[in-house]
Amino acid sequence: MSLKPWREIAVPHEDVLKGTFQQAEFAADLSRVHEGSATVEYQNPTLFFQRTFITEGMRLLLDSVVKRLSGKGGDPVIQLQTAFGGGKTHTMLAVYHIANGESPASNLPGIPAILDAAGVTELPRARIAVLDGIKSSPNQPVIRNGQPIRTLWGDLAWQLGSAEGYSLVADADASGTSPGKAVLETLLSRYAPCVILIDELVAYVRQFEEGKTLTGGSFDSNLSFVQALTEALKAVPTAVLLASLPESDKEAGSQRGVKALASLSHYFGRIQSLWKPVGTDEAFEIVRRRLFTSINDKLAAESVCRAFADYYTANSEDFPRETQESRYFERLMHAYPIHPEVFNRLYEDWSSLDNFQRTRGVLKLMAKVIHRLWKDNDKDPLIMPGSFPLQDADTRNEMIYYLPQGWDPVVERDVDGERAETTEIENRDTRLGSVQACRRSARAIFLGSAPSTANQMVRGIELERIALGVAQPGQQVGIYKDALRRLGDRLHYLNSGNNRFWFDTRPNLRREMEDRKRRFQDKEDVFPAIRDRVQKTFASGVFGGIHIFTASSDVPDDWQLRLVVLPPDSAFSRSGQSLAIDRAAEILKTRGDQPRFKQNRLIFLAADYDSVSRLKDQVRSTLAWQSIVSDIKEMKLNLDQFQSRQASKSLDDANEALRRMIRETYKWMVAPMQEARPGKGLSDIQWEHFPVNSGAQNLSQEIERVLKENELLITQWAPIHLATVLKNWFWKDEVKEANAINVWQQSCQQLYLPRLKDDTVFQATLAAGAVSRDFFGFAYGKEGDNYLGFSYGKNTSLIMDSSLQLIEPITAAAYLEVERATEEAARANPSDAATGTTEPGRGETPRAFDSAKPTYRPGGDAAPQVVKKQFYGSIELDAIQAKKQFADLVDEVVLQFTSRPGVKVKIAIEIQADATIGFDDSLQRAVKENCNVLRFKSAEFEE
Template identity: 35%
Template structure:
C-alpha cells in the first residue's frame, strides 16, 4: 500500500490508472489529505488527477525501470520470431519453399505440386527424403525424392494399364536425367522406399501408391518392440551354424559361438573358432571383447590349461557391421512373423504377397550380411626371440568370396599362417632357426642333433612361434620330402627308427620312406654323415681283412684218389655289374609313376661310382576300332619331334 507522501516526481505508481503503471511528473499538495497529481500513462498521455488519502490502499509504489523492459534470451527470441515469420511467409509468397531450399525444381514440377497436389484436401503425401538421409549417394542425387515422384505419378489408374503401378525399369527410366551415369542408385532408393514407406505397395517388380497403409508399419513396430536382443542373437547363432556347414576349408573342425573355452576341444588339428555376436571386435580399441574371449579360449580348456594352442584361429564380427546385421535380423524376424500370421492379421492379397516377398528379401539380406559382418581373423603368435613374452594378435580382414570358413582358410594360407603343404627344406630351416634339435640320444652334452617325430609335432602344436600345420600328415610328408631329397646333406634331414645307445638304428638318408613311426627320430645330416662314413670305413676294413686269407683247404684226412680241393676265391663273392628293371603302369597315372621311378630308382643308380644309366620308354596302344588319320598324323609328327627311335602303327 502506498502513501500520499510517496507521490514524488519520477515515482512509478500502480493503481492510479485503470491499466498499467504511471510515472509522476508533478505533485502539489491540496491541504493535508489530497495531492494534485500530474502523471504520464503507458501510452504517453499526460493527465492530471486529485488523489485523496482514502485511495492510498489502492496505490502501490513500483521500482525503477522501463515501462516495457525485456530480460529474455535475445537469441532465443530471434529464433522464435523467425520461425513465426517463416510459418506465415506462404501468405505473402506461395513459392517461398522453392526459393529457400537447395532443390532446383523444374517448371512442370512446381506446377504439379502447387496447382494439382496442394489444393487437394485431405492431402496424403510421402516424405521421400527420409530413406536417403543416412546414405550420402541417395541424398546427393535426390534419388529417393525422384523415385517417390515417379511412382506417385505412375500410380494413377488408367484404362490402358493392364496392371497397377510401374515396373522397376520404368521407374528408373523416369528418374534418370541426361548426364547421369548411375541408374543403379535409383534401384537402391526404390528398395529403401519399399522397406520404409507406409503407402507404397509392391507386387513382384511393380510398385504403386494406395490410400490404405501397407504392412510396412506393422513390420517396423514388430522389429522395434516384438523381439529382444536375445532373440536376435539366437537367430544370428542359428544362421552362423548354417553358414559354416557349407564348408570347413582346411580346418579339421569349426566351432561357432562357444559360450566358454570348454566348448572348444583341445586337439592337435587346426580349428577355427567363430566368436559369439556378444564378443565383437572393435579395431579402434586395444582390447576388444573379441580379443578378451579369444585370449581366454587360447589359454584355457575344460579342466585346465590348453596344450595345443598353436592349432586355434579365431573369427570375430566387426562391431560396426554387427549393428547392421542385428537390424537386418530384426526385420527378417518381423516379416517372417507377419507372413506366418497373415490369416490372423486378415491381410488382403496384395499385402499378403508383399509380406511373402519381403520375408524372402529379408532372409537374403541376413544371409549376405553375415559374411560382411564376420570379417576379422584373430591369429595368435609369438616372436621366436621372445617365446615367453606376451601373446601378439595379428588382426586381418577377410575379403575373399565363398563359404565363411573357406574364406578364412584362404586368407591364412595366403599369409602362411595356415600351412596345408610343407617342404623338407622349410622343415630343416625351421629346425635350425629356433633351434628344435634335442640332445643326442646316445650321450649327454651340448650336442643337439636329433628330435623324435612325436616331440616335433608336440612342439608345433604348442608353441605360437612355430608354423601352424593343418594336421600331422603335413609334417610326415615334409619329413619324407627332406629325407629323400638329393641334397639332404645340406638342405634336408635323415631319419632313423631309433637309437640303441651307440648308433642310430635304421638310419636312412637320400631315399624314400615307406612309413614313419611316431617314435622315429629326425637326425641332423652332420650326425647322420658321421655314422654313415664310420660304418662304410668299418666295412672297408672288414673286406680288406678277408682279402688277406689266401687259399684254404679242408682240414682232415685226404680224400679218396688224392683229388685236390677247389681253391677259395681270394677276392670274395663277385658283385653284380648290371641292373635291369621293367614295369607296366596305367596310362592315367604314368607321369606320377615316372617321377617316382626317377627319384627312387634312376637317381639311386646314378649315385653309384662310374655308373652308366640308360632309360628306355616303350609305349604300346591298341584300339578295337583302329586309329583314324588325325590321330596317326599327330602321333607321327610328335614322335619325330621327340626323336623316337622307332614309331609305327600296325594293323
C-alpha cells in the same frame, strides 16, 4: 501474427484465374510463330517479352546476336544445349522477335537496355530462316510456289531469298548432296543480315539410316551441310546461327539419335558459343512472370518474406541450415508468392522423372495449383508444399500423370481428400485440424518423396524439410511433429526411418513389424538365429572342426585345426578394449577347468564391433517378418493377397539383408602367436587380426585365403623351414636328433612354431627333404651310438611313428661316412665278418660321440659326458592355501619344463586326511563321487 494472403498481393494472369489455359499454351512452337499461327502470347512480341524473364544467360546471348547483326562482333554460331524443358525454344523465340523487327525495341520490355549495352541505336531488320527438325521430313518434299524443296539447305535458301536464293542450291537440293561452303557463303552474304534458327536438329538427322539416301539427302550429306554452314557463317559478319541440341543421350532417343548428337556436337563444337540458358534460381522468376501479372503491394510481399525468414531463424533447430543464411530472405522475395521449397522439390525431384519438363512441366502444374487455390479462396501468405490442393482431381491427376501406376489410392487414402486418413484424424483432433497439420504434412511428404524409387539407397524427405514446407510464422513446429507421429501410426502407405519420411505404392506392414521386433531378446532369440545363419555360411574346408558360439569346455584339445567363431557379444574392435581378444584368450588357455595344451590348433573368427548392433537389429527385423508371414499362413492375420505377397517379399529381403549383414559383420580373423628367439625366451601372447572380404562367394575359401596369404596357416611347407625350426628348437647342445612325432606335436602346442594344416603337411615335408642332404637324416631309433634304419640323402619310404628320428645333417653326414668306411673295411678284411664284427646300425659295438667334432670313432677311448635326463621333486602343501600354492607351483616350476620342446611332465598328487572321530557316510559318499568324476586312480577310506 497477421500476414496478408498471397492472393491479395500477387494477381495471376487471366487464363490462370479462369482455368482456360491449355497444354499447348505452355509449349512454345517456333514454326507456328514463323508461320503466324501461334497463340497471341507467343506471336505478339510485346506480350511475349512481358511474360518473359530475361535471365543472365539470355541477356548475354541477345547481346551477342545484336552485335552480330549490327556487324560489331558477336558469335556466328550459338548452340543452345539444356535438359528437356530447359527453355531452348523460348530463347530462340526471343531472338526471332528482336530480329524480325515487327515491333520497335522500345515496345519490347528489357530489350532497350540490351541494345544500349551493345552500343546499338537501332537494330536492322534481318531475314529469318527457321528449320524445324520435327516438322521437316527427310523423305517428303515441301512445295513452295510450285517448287519442290527436298533438303534443309534447299529450305534455308528459299526462306532467305525465295526462288532467287533457292537457285543457288537447286542442284544440290535435287541430288541430296551438300552445296558446300562457298555456295552457302554466297547465299548468306547476299541476304545478310540474317538469322538462322535450327530447332530439334537431332530429331531430323536421326531419321536417316546408315548408307541409305532419302529425298532429304543422307546422314553424311546432312552432317556435311552442318559443317559447311558453320564454316560459311564465320565469313559473313552479319549472319548468325542458333541451333538447339539435347543435353543427354537419353533425350537424343535411338542409337542413331545418339550417333547424330555426337556428330553434330562435334561440328558445332568447332565454332559454337555454348550456352545453357536457365539457372534454377532464375526459373523462379520465369514461372512467376508467366503465371502472375504483377505484385500489387511490394511492401506487403516484403513483410511476408521477412516474417518467414525471422521465423526460420528463431526456430533454427527445426529447419534446414540454408534457411539460417541472410540470402534466404532474398530467395523468398525472388520466388514470391511461391515458397522456394516448392521450386526445390519440383526442379530437384520431379525434374528427375523422364517425362517431366523442367520449365513447361512446372508451369503446367503450378497453373493448376494456383487456379484451384484461388478458387478455394486460399488465405495462406505463401504457396507452400503443404498448400498443394491434392483433393482436387485436376491437380492430383496432373501430378500422378508423371508417376508410375498405383499412386491414386495412396493420395486418396493417406494424403488428401474427404476419405483420407489425414482428414479423419483432423476431424477428431481439433488441435491438428485447426491448421490442417496432418493434410499439410502428408502433402509435403508426397511432393518430396513420390518421384523417388524403391531401389534408391536413401529415400524420403527429412523432417526439417517437411517443417519447411508446412509451418508458418506464428505456429508451433511441434504441432506438425505431433501430426507426423499420428500419421506414422495410422497411414497405410507412409514409411519412415532415419528421420526421413516417404510414401510408397506398396502397403505398409512396417508398423506391425516394428512392434514385433521388441519381442525378441538377445540370448534367447537373436544369438541362436545368428548362430544358425553363421553355420549355413560355412562349407567344408581346411578345418577339422568349426565351433560356433561354443563354450571353451566344448572345444576339443586335440591335434585337429579348429575354427572358433565367437558370439556377437565378444566382438572385435581395432580401437579400445576388444572383447573378442578376452574371450579368445580364455578359450586358448583353458578347456573348461583344464589347461589347454594344443594352443596352436585354434583360430578365431570374430564380429566387427561397429556392426554388431546393426546385425542384431536386422535379426530382429527378420524374426518379426518371419512371425508375420507365419501368422498369415495360419490365418492369424487378415491381409489381402497383395499385402501377403508384400510380407513374403519383405521377409525375402530381410533374409537377404541378414545374409549380407552376417558376412559384413563376421569379418575379422584373429590368431594367437608368440615371438621367440633362441636363448631369449618367449614374448607374451600376441593377437594378429586380418579382415575377411565380405563380398567373397565362399566364406570358407575366403578364410583359407586370408590364412594362407598372412601365413597364419601352412598348407605346404618347404624342408628348409622345418630344418630351421629343428636347428633353433630341437637340435640343442649334444642332442642331434629330434623325435618326429614330438616335433609335429610341439608345432600344435607352441604358438611360436608354424601352424600346419595337419600331419599330412608335416609328412609331405619329411618326404620332400629325404632326398636331400641339406636338411636332415632319418633313423628309427638309436642303440648306443648306432642309428637303426638310418637314411640320409636318398628317397625312402617313411613311417611316421614314435621311433622316427630327425638327425642334424652334419651328424648324419659324419655317420654316413663312418658307415661307408666300415663297409669298405669289411670288404677288405673278410675275416672280420667271420669273427662277428658288424656294420654300424646293425648291432655293432656302441660308439662314443665326440661333440666337439662331428665324427664317430670306434672304441671307448673317450668317456661320454653325463646328461641328466630326469627330475623328481616333492612338496607338502598347506590344506588351507593349497589352491594358491599349487598355482604358484605350476607357474614357477612346471612351466619351466612344459615351455621346453621334448619334455614330458608327469604330476601326481597325494592326499592324506586323518580324523580321530572318523568320517560320516555323507562325507565319504561325496568325496568318492567327486574323485570318480575327477578320475582319481585310487581313492579309499581306511579304518
